[in-house]
Amino acid sequence: MADGVTTFSGNRGLAIEEPLIFEMNAPGRVAIDLPEPGPVDADRLAGLRRATPIGLPDLSEPQVVRHYTRLSQKNYGIDTGFYPLGSCTMKHNPRLSEKMARLTGLADLHPFQPQATVQGALEVIDQLAWWLKQLTGMPAVAMSPAAGAHGEWCGLMAIRAYHEDHGEGHRRRVLVPESAHGTNPASAAMCGFTVDPVPADDQGRVDVAALKAKLGPDVACIMVTNPNTCGLFERDIIDIAAATHAAGAFFYCDGANFNAIVGRVKIADLGIDTMHINLHKTFSTPHGGGGPGAGPTVLSEKLAPYAPLPFVVHGAGGLHLVEHAAEVPESKPFGRVKGYHGQFGVFVRALAYIQSMGADGLRQASTDAVLNANYLLAELKDVLSPSFDGPCMHECLFDDRFLKDTGVTTLDFAKMLIDEGFHPMTMYFPLVVHGALLMEPTETESKETLDGFIAVIRALADKAKAGAAEEFKAAPRLTPRRRLDETLAARTPVLRWKPGANS
Amino acid sequence: MTTRFTKDHEWIKVEGSAGTVGITDYAQHALGDIVFVEPPEAGRVLKQGDDAAVVESVKAASEVYSPVSGTVTEGNAALADQPALVNESPEDQAWFYKLTLSAPAELDQLMDRAAYDAYVKGLE
Numbered sequence: 367m368a369d370g371v372t373t374f375s376g377n378r379g380l381a382i383e384e385p386l387i388f389e390m391n392a393p394g395r396v397a398i399d400l401p402e403p404g405p406v407d408a409d410r411l412a413g414l415r416r417a418t419p420i421g422l423p424d425l426s427e428p429q430v431v432r433h434y435t436r437l438s439q440k441n442y443g444i445d446t447g448f449y450p451l452g453s454c455t456m457k458h459n460p461r462l463s464e465k466m467a468r469l470t471g472l473a474d475l476h477p478f479q480p481q482a483t484v485q486g487a488l489e490v491i492d493q494l495a496w497w498l499k500q501l502t503g504m505p506a507v508a509m510s511p512a513a514g515a516h517g518e519w520c521g522l523m524a525i526r527a528y529h530e531d532h533g534e535g536h537r538r539r540v541l542v543p544e545s546a547h548g549t550n551p552a553s554a555a556m557c558g559f560t561v562d563p564v565p566a567d568d569q570g571r572v573d574v575a576a577l578k579a580k581l582g583p584d585v586a587c588i589m590v591t592n593p594n595t596c597g598l599f600e601r602d603i604i605d606i607a608a609a610t611h612a613a614g615a616f617f618y619c620d621g622a623n624f625n626a627i628v629g630r631v632k633i634a635d636l637g638i639d640t641m642h643i644n645l646h647k648t649f650s651t652p653h654g655g656g657g658p659g660a661g662p663t664v665l666s667e668k669l670a671p672y673a674p675l676p677f678v679v680h681g682a683g684g685l686h687l688v689e690h691a692a693e694v695p696e697s698k699p700f701g702r703v704k705g706y707h708g709q710f711g712v713f714v715r716a717l718a719y720i721q722s723m724g725a726d727g728l729r730q731a732s733t734d735a736v737l738n739a740n741y742l743l744a745e746l747k748d749v750l751s752p753s754f755d756g757p758c759m760h761e762c763l764f765d766d767r768f769l770k771d772t773g774v775t776t777l778d779f780a781k782m783l784i785d786e787g788f789h790p791m792t793m794y795f796p797l798v799v800h801g802a803l804l805m806e807p808t809e810t811e812s813k814e815t816l817d818g819f820i821a822v823i824r825a826l827a828d829k830a831k832a833g834a835a836e837e838f839k840a841a842p843r844l845t846p847r848r849r850l851d852e853t854l855a856a857r858t859p860v861l862r863w864k865p866g867a868n869s
Numbered sequence: 870m871t872t873r874f875t876k877d878h879e880w881i882k883v884e885g886s887a888g889t890v891g892i893t894d895y896a897q898h899a900l901g902d903i904v905f906v907e908p909p910e911a912g913r914v915l916k917q918g919d920d921a922a923v924v925e926s927v928k929a930a931s932e933v934y935s936p937v938s939g940t941v942t943e944g945n946a947a948l949a950d951q952p953a954l955v956n957e958s959p960e961d962q963a964w965f966y967k968l969t970l971s972a973p974a975e976l977d978q979l980m981d982r983a984a985y986d987a988y989v990k991g992l993e
Contacts (some may be wrong), residue, residue, distance in 0.1 A: 856904035
């Protein structure tokens with residue numbers, strides 16, 4: 367132990383060595399005492415009667431409560447500290463939005479309720495759709511995609527449906543810059559397209575000449591993130607859009623970094639045909655750890671008819687949720703992308719956030735997000751190695767040149783940050799620079815928080831350069847577990863507890 | 870036997886029309902600990918530059934591009950159980966696949982050892 371203190375229990379004060387809940391199993395112990403059931407008709411379940419125990423642990427209620435409370439205390443989240451994970455927009459989740467999401471009239475609905483009884487919920491979907499269309503300048507939005515990558519897939523499916531409907535089904539090649547999120551090529555592949563990578567130029571932007579050279583009659587669309595994953599605005603985006611359209615292809619924009627430009631740029635003006643919006647990033651709903659997210663996808667005039675079901679329309683008797691294509695003759699939906707009506711709880715939070723911020727507040731938020739990232743860049747560029755010259759947008763990118771010959775890697779540097787009480791930045795992404803460190807502070811961090819982070823990063827950079835490689839290799843030392851063997855975990859993963867097997 | 874290298878850090882050793890493909894020591898070093906390899910199956914027809922195999926490390930998943938065109942005759946089955954071989958013996962035991970070359974002239978576009986070493990030096 368780093369401080370030389372050992373305890374009999376293995377616990378360190380309030381840092382409890384917590385077993386798996388299955389390991390705490392005490393057969394016969396129950397949380398709730400129910401009266402003995404009356405006589406049971408033994409034949410009622412016939413051959414379906416359970417023959418073996420269900421395999422869940424037997425525990426008392428306080429044991430269960432303590433177990434999960436302790437686990438939650440080991441968690442690091444945006445509510446406990448600074449979370450500068452690049453490309454993730456880990457901003458504060460306002461408690462007002464949480465309160466709205468818990469209103470019983472919204473939280474306790476059933477998706478099969480008659481539409482006349484859920485007009486308020488349909489209005490939430492419709493109002494949020496109105497805001498998203500206003501903020502992007504786009505004429506239509508598909509609300510049901512459940513996450514960013516799901517929205518990418520939705521946009522690509524609309525593009526595919528358009529091409530097939532216009533006798534251009536042979537368009538199956540998709541151009542994706544090398545700096546793209548990994549989900550972009552994955553979504554394209556899932557859609558049945560082939561992926562053709564486009565290199566970056568030495569300014570960290572799409573190599574426009576290379577992109578134009580790859581355009582052709584078999585290209586379905588391009589997928590470009592703007593601002594891109596290097597935290598830079600694609601300056602030639604209008605030129606890129608024009609060349610793409612001239613080649614008969616569509617322009618898909620990955621909206622993961624929309625937080626940098628909300629209220630300042632209408633993406634319709636950039637020539638974009640479709641873009642997903644990560645409500646859980648830009649419009650501040652809790653995310654991380656796999657969900658829940660929401661990825662509404664805006665669509666241009668050309669693509670709008672192919673939007674997936676369901677969608678809300680204004681009917682004579684109020685709002686109406688269209689569940690079947692026959693109800694709207696001019697629509698040609700490519701199908702459904704999700705059960706029910708999308709991530710409704712996220713819609714409520716996003717709408718509450720948008721309405722409480724207002725148009726001016728949203729513009730201020732994107733402005734401050736860019737300001738905070740540039741503050742980090744300005745205060746760190748002399749000790750780290752910025753990958754590209756000039757100001758950034760909402761996130762700043764460094765590579766590992768500042769660690770050259772120190773024996774310390776980007777991974778070691780990130781592990782050391784954990785001991786200092788910070789969640790590390792994004793590492794080794796984007797792949798276009800070596801040993802990337804990508805930091806996104808968001809607009810919700812105070813100058814004091816940023817100054818504290820800057821001071822730590824500067825101190826660690828100095829320490830690495832002063833020859834403390836061994837200390838870095840040993841980090842983290844103050845966490846419940848020391849450095850984990852990530853290679854072993856990836857090569858021989860143990861994914862679930864089995865009786866006796868993993869003990 | 871001729872050995873040639875690509876700018877994407879694949880190597881190919883050729884005897885007659887039979888080629889063996891893998892990734893270079895520089896590539897395994899840059900990727901870090903390899904945790905998964907998916908070599909191509911026998912019979913697959915590859916064009917030069919096609920995605921031939923997948924290699925995944927603790928840092929990233931990458932494609933291995935075929936240095937030349939040809940038909941795969943064998944994928945290295947040992948890599949499924951021992952991905953670490955790629956770190957230990959990248960240019961020998963950890964070959965990814967063997968193929969029959971369909972356009973041997975493509976080899977002329979690739980680098981020899983000296984040219985590749987100079988290329989890698991330029992990257993550092």
